[in-house]
Every structure is written in structure tokens, then in C-alpha cells.
Amino acid sequence: MTSIRGAGPLVFGSSSPGCDEIGPFSSCRIGKLGFVSLNGINVIGLDYRGKTVRLNVNVRSSFLNPIKAMEDSTTASFTNTNDCAAAISSASEVILRRCEIQETQQSMSTVRKSTNIVWHKSSVEKFDRQELLQQKGCVIWITGLSGSGKSTLACALSQGLHLRGKLTYILDGDNVRHGLNSDLSFKVEDRAENIRRIGEVAKLFADAGIICIASLISPYRKDRDACRALLPEGDFIEVFLDVPLQVCEARDPKGLYKLARCGKIKGFTGIDDPYEPPLNCEIVLQQKGGDLVSPSNMAETVISYLEEKGYLQA
Numbered sequence: 001m002t003s004i005r006g007a008g009p010l011v012f013g014s015s016s017p018g019c020d021e022i023g024p025f026s027s028c029r030i031g032k033l034g035f036v037s038l039n040g041i042n043v044i045g046l047d048y049r050g051k052t053v054r055l056n057v058n059v060r061s062s063f064l065n066p067i068k069a070m071e072d073s074t075t076a077s078f079t080n081t082n083d084c085a086a087a088i089s090s091a092s093e094v095i096l097r098r099c100e101i102q103e104t105q106q107s108m109s110t111v112r113k114s115t116n117i118v119w120h121k122s123s124v125e126k127f128d129r130q131e132l133l134q135q136k137g138c139v140i141w142i143t144g145l146s147g148s149g150k151s152t153l154a155c156a157l158s159q160g161l162h163l164r165g166k167l168t169y170i171l172d173g174d175n176v177r178h179g180l181n182s183d184l185s186f187k188v189e190d191r192a193e194n195i196r197r198i199g200e201v202a203k204l205f206a207d208a209g210i211i212c213i214a215s216l217i218s219p220y221r222k223d224r225d226a227c228r229a230l231l232p233e234g235d236f237i238e239v240f241l242d243v244p245l246q247v248c249e250a251r252d253p254k255g256l257y258k259l260a261r262c263g264k265i266k267g268f269t270g271i272d273d274p275y276e277p278p279l280n281c282e283i284v285l286q287q288k289g290g291d292l293v294s295p296s297n298m299a300e301t302v303i304s305y306l307e308e309k310g311y312l313q314a
């Protein structure tokens with residue numbers, strides 16, 4: 001009896017080294033990297049090309065197009081060629097179904113290049129984590145010009161929620177650009193990628209049950225909307241710090257506006273690069289007239305919103 005035992009990724013590979021023939025029977029064996037090699041029987045190859053899933057049966061060829069599929073644990077055993085073929089056929093069906101799931105996922109993203117990947121579900125889910133934390137995971141997305149007070153608000157918010165026993169995490173544009181996004185510049189496509197990555201990370205934090213505070217200029221509406229689209233309805237709370245350019249420029253805590261004005265920084269948001277204010281966001285925080293609204297007052301406005309929408313309980 002020959003058996004296929006696989007734990008971890010199941011890979012239908014193209015080569016046959018390591019495949020034995022035992023008497024009249026064929027042997028299918030999973031190698032170190034999970035390659036299944038088939039020899040001397042009808043060879044099944046699976047193609048997943050774009051939207052077409054094809055099952056090729058080729059009596060002669062020992063070449064199989066590589067297919068990868070996540071498999072938690074697969075065990076199949078057989079004593080003859082028919083059993084072997086049946087086992088492979090059933091594995092093929094699993095892969096086929098998974099390819100269909102993958103196809104749906106692919107149509108949701110324009111950037112995906114990974115193929116043959118399958119979502120692995122966990123037994124502990126968002127709901128369980130939220131119960132544990134007694135809160136609901138969400139993303140508070142703070143957008144505004146440089147110097148509008150995004151980082152200050154993010155910290156005040158995090159502190160206010162921490163004092164109420166709520167778990168938060170800040171993803172600050174400036175900070176994330178020191179690590180994960182250190183390869184990105186400020187040209188339009190790099191800003192888009194910066195925002196996309198932070199949006200994806202924020203989504204993971206929200207899924208962890210955490211109140212994730214993302215604070216970055218995110219000057220383009222379509223990039224912010226793309227992040228919104230990653231989350232369930234209501235879980236993306238866009239906060240616009242509506243502070244006039246003159247105020248931000250007068251603050252200029254890092255001296256960047258000055259550098260931008262004298263041409264030493266090119267493409268600075270608000271100076272020679274655009275900022276598109278939100279058209280329909282959840283919260284707008286303004287500095288009204290000469291009366292400055294303190295960061296903690298602004299934070300309280302956001303916390304009241306979260307309270308009202310039920311995010312501060314499971």
C-alpha cells in the first residue's frame with residue numbers, strides 16, 4: 001500500500017524524481033516541499049490560468065503543471081492505480097473549488113500577483129477576540145494636511161481610550177515610513193502604495209479586535225476609499241482634520257513647509273501637491289474661527305462617536 005500524507009502546503013509539481021513503482025502499482029509520494037510526483041499512471045495535471053480551470057489527463061506525460069493549494073492536513077491511501085486516480089481526482093476537486101474561491105478574491109484586488117493561494121480559516125475568530133477585549137475592532141482613519149494635528153489627535157485618542165480600558169494601536173504615516181514603507185517616496189503611486197499597505201495592516205488590526213488609529217495625510221480620495229472598501233460597513237471611520245493650510249503652515253513644527261516654499265522639497269502636499277478633502281466622511285474636526293479646539297476635546301468627539309456606534313463594547 002502506498003499512501004499520500006501531506007501536512008502543510010500541498011503542491012502538485014511537475015517532476016517525477018522520488019516516485020517509485022511498486023510492482024504493478026504506482027506510487028505517489030509527497031517530497032520535502034510537498035511535491036506530488038506521479039509516474040506510470042494516468043497523470044493528472046491541473047492548470048489554473050486566469051479564469052479558466054482545466055483538468056488535463058495525459059497518459060504519457062509525466063509533467064504536471066505546478067499547482068499550489070493550502071492544505072491543513074491531507075491523508076489518502078490506496079492500493080491500486082484506480083484508487084490512486086480516485087484519490088488524485090478528489091484532491092483535484094478540492095483544488096478546483098479552492099481555485100474558484102481564489103478567483104473571487106482575485107477579482108476584488110487589482111494588485112494581487114500571488115496565485116494558487118487559499119484562505120486558511122482559524123477556529124478563533126474576530127467575534128471571539130472582541131468578546132475577550134469587550135470592544136469592536138475598527139479603523140479610525142485620520143486624514144489632513146501635514147501639521148493639521150493628525151498625530152496629536154491619534155495620541156490623545158489612544159490615551160483616552162486606554163484610560164477607558166480599550167485596546168488601540170496607532171499606525172502613523174511618518175512612523176510606518178521608517179520601517180514597512182521605507183521604500184516609498186511621495187510620488188503619487190508611492191503614496192497610493194503607502195496608503196494601501198497601511199489600509200491592509202489596519203484591516204488586520206481591526207480583525208484582531210483592536211481599535212486601530214491610522215494617521216496619515218492620505219491626500220487622494222480614491223486611495224482612502226479603497227481602504228474603506230477593505231472593511232465591513234461602518235468599521236472604517238474617516239476623520240477629517242479640516243485645518244486651513246495657513247494654520248498648518250504657521251505651525252510648521254518640522255520646518256517642512258518652509259523647505260517646500262523655497263523649493264527644497266518638491267511635491268509637498270498643499271504647496272505643489274494636491275489634497276482632496278473627503279466629501280462624505282464620518283467626522284469633520286475644524287478649528288472654528290480663532291477658538292482652538294484642544295486635541296483632547298477632539299478626541300472626546302471621536303470617542304463619543306465610537307460609544308454611540310457600539311464600538312466600545314463587544
Ligand SMILES: Nc1ncnc2c1ncn2[C@@H]1O[C@H](COP(=O)(O)OS(=O)(=O)O)[C@@H](OP(=O)(O)O)[C@H]1O
Binds near residue numbers: 218269
Ligand atoms: N512631499 C511631502 N508631502 C507631504 N509630506 C511629506 C513630504 N515629504 C515628507 N513629508 C513628511 O511625511 C509625512 C507624511 O507621510 P504620510 O505617509 O502621512 O503621507 S501620505 O499619506 O503618503 O501622503 C508628513 O508628516 P505629517 O506632518 O505628520 O503629516 C511630513 O512630515
Ligand SMILES: Nc1ncnc2c1ncn2[C@@H]1O[C@H](COP(=O)(O)OP(=O)(O)O)[C@@H](O)[C@H]1O
Binds near residue numbers: 144253292293295
Ligand atoms: N488641536 C490643536 N490645537 C493646537 N495646536 C495643535 C493641535 N493639534 C496639534 N497641534 C500642534 O500642531 C502641530 C502639528 O501637529 P501634528 O500632530 O504633528 O500634525 P500632523 O501629524 O498632522 O503633521 C504640533 O506642533 C502640535 O502641537
